[in-house]
Amino acid sequence: MNELQFLTWVRGTGLNIAVAIFLLGVTWRLFEIYSLGRKKDLSMPRHASGASGFHTVFRRSLAPPGMLKRSPVSYIGGYVFHIGLAVVVFGFAPHILLISNLTGLSWPGLPSQFIDLAAVVTMAAMLVMLFDRISKPVKRFLSTFEDWFTWALTFLPVLTGWMAVQHLLLPYTTMLALHILSVEILLIVLPFTKLFHAFTLFGSRWYNGRVNAHKGVPV
Amino acid sequence: MSATLEKGIRVLKEVIDAPIASYFNSCVHCGLCAEACLFYTETGDPKYTPIHKLEPLRRIYEQEYTLLGRLKKMVGLSKAVTDDELDQWQALVYNSCTLCGRCSAVCPVGNDIVYMVRKFREGMSASGHAPAGIKDAVTRTVTVGSPMNVKLPALRAQMKHVEEDYGIPIPLDVEGAEYMVVLSSMEIMNFPEYLAAVAKIMQQAGKTWTLCSTAFEATNAGIQIGNSDLAKVIVLRIVEGAETLKVKTVISPECGHAYTALRWEGPNLIGRPFGFEVKHIIEVLGEFQAQRLLQTEGFETDRLTFHDPCQLVRRGGVIQQPRTLMNMVAKNFVEMPDAGYMNWCCGGGGGASAIEAGEDLRLEAFKKKKSQFDAVKPDRVVTACANCRIVLEESLEHYKMDIPVIGLTEMIADHISEPVPQAAAKPEGA
């Protein structure tokens, strides 16, 4: 298989397989999780402004009082790499084209120099987070194989994408193919690992917000 | 005699619900919950990371309710939970968790960790892994009616003392009173001033109230041990008492978990909404204040700070009222760092103060509270939970800090002017 065949495969068959497993996994897991249901709360609710599941979905994106100081690396590193990922995924013109082709939604892309910078910053933040996971006792204690594995799977698409654009190490065609392949692996693994928090996070925040809003506590 | 692992797992299968599934799937092992837990911050030991305290529950969830988990268990990739393991976890789930809920307030993916600990305790207690101290408290509450063995004659004796000392009658079993007041044993035995304070406040507000001879104890160790069946037995006494006396509102005493047990868990334990309202005494005082039924005179002039009981504030939603009340009677009220919604636990909530084996750890964790006190250097500490009060007093003594702890209700009552003429000495409609 030559590079172009490889690229064609990942853009064709490979993508089909990955997207199929991804969608299958996401729907399966969402039903598996949320069909467990929960009991209705029979206690009389207390109402308070700013307390609802919906509020918490958004509010929990901000660091609660005092926490930024206690764990600056987790918060700043976390913000930088999540926002960086979003910028790179949704701001790079070829990515937008893919999305618009699949969904019809389109928006202006960001200059490639900016995307380039965002990719480098994202990778730097991810490396810092990795180092933090290794060096901080709590994180190291909590870490399992899955944590290292998913870190690598998230890092690789950014790295290969950046290297493809920069023409580093391998010819562009090969690197582009590896980039797409790494994204496909990420898609396949996402529903079955902690990466699924990208979906369940909203449910979790909503439940937490709602349970506490019932008591009049805006969490 | 009949607690088994199998029974524990079956109970956990009952209580695992969609929120728990969502929470476990959202956890990214970021470790931020540890930073919110005083048992971690004061010891630096990673095993106190809140989400780690739930590891057996996570595995049971995964093995019972996910397809991949079932497969993993089948091929031996996921080990079954054992009695030994749960035994090891006892100290993590009980001794080092006060159900304070700070972890739930910080988790970036929104996991309500304390919600899960509460449910995990159902399985722990059903499989016989609850600590002896709490088991004893539950046994006393269910058999005698009080975790401290307080019986009706003891209450009657205290009522008599208060009536004599303050000259205010304490009504008992008055049908149709507006409020039914329940107490914690701690208040009956250690802080009878509370009963006097309530009497004074009610008198000034002109409200009818009563105690109930079959349901004067509010504390519910069943909640702390995490057993809904037993918690239900305890809470039913109050429900039956309140419904017999046809009161409009039951007033939970200055006790955090009693409030949680009655106000939030109660209707869910008995499986139907209450025919009466449940309010914490501080909430009631807040209402009286807003309705101008609470008139105080004079001020405390020494430096006071307010310790937020977790179950009342962060877990109960009564956040602003204590501050309003403090400002009514205190000239020099200072807030400690992280006060209010994010205040730190005294270290003895959720039943932890009943566990003897956890005492050293509790004192270690108290360093957090100590540092808060050190930051504001109060002359006295005010709080609104008898358990917080006892734990604070004991711990302050241990660290040789001379800071008296007082109850907010009593402090308010101290500033109530002498009986106003129109106040009803006798409950109306009685």
Added chain:
Amino acid sequence: MQGPLIDTLARQGVSRRTFLKYCATLASMMALPPAAGLAMAEAMAAARRPSVIWLPFQECTGCTESFTRSHSPTLEGMIFDMISLDYQETLMAAAGHQAEAARHTAMRDNAGKYLLVIDGSIPLDQDGAYSCIGGRSNLDILKEAAEGAAAIIAMGTCASYGGIPKANPNPTGAVSVSDIIKDKPIVNIPGCPPIPVVMTGVLAHYLTFGSLPELDAKGRPKAFYGETIHDRCYRRPFYDQGKFAKTFDDEGARRGWCLFELGCKGPVTYNACATVKWNGGTSWPVESGHGCLGCSEPDFWDAGGFYKALSLPADPLKFAAAAAVVGTGAGVAIGFANRSKKGGAKSAHETTTLDDLEA
């Protein structure tokens, strides 16, 4: 016709000065040092023209056309003066047995020294019956001719990589020269058609240095195939700014913006079109407003649609809807199983009494 090249050129009215200039240009195109131009000129001027046998297989003659239709007199045309073209079916006057005889003569006389140029792919299915010359299959002829060749030049994408004949489903079982011949140096000059000057450059290098130019992993001269069309494209700044033509007749297209979204394969195509251009430097596909097809890359015909951007799925997402349905089905089934398990646990509930707290 066997005298030194310079004499032949002089007879055609090409001055020494023009020839020197040409050699200098060629040398610079191949990224050789300036002195190489002079050396090249001297070597070529004096060289005896090598014998070249040009075999057309499964092809369309586009590669030959590309050469011969160059404006006359072009310097690329000189290729035919640099060599002794002893066999080329399209161009030679001889036919039938005479043509075959000419080939055999050249092969015998120049054994081990002649250059073999191939255009077209070689069909292997049905024992090569899809393409035969004089009753012999291309495969046979290739093997025979390669035997005594000094080197082989695979002209065009078909000879280099199989090209259009090999496109899915490849009915003739077409393969490239390098799929068959393993023991001879082979230079691939892919392109559909290839750029004529590349051929000239390779020959000039061979005549000057007696060796083939440096090749990349795909057997292409690095000098011409070292960079992608995209990297050398004059529209590249628009790509970097995110300015793309969305259709062939929109404002962006009129302003000459990047054609990436219209399916340009420039980013994955290694060729010299953007610098050398076509038709004597007049223009090239992207300059004329159409994206690169990637014709010099292996399997370009099957690399997704020509008008489909590289970042898009080559296939529409075929199984997406089905996967979502299956996932939902599985999820719902597990959901029911879970609920009945939970229900079972509930109905098996034994109310805890105080005794039950003890193990």
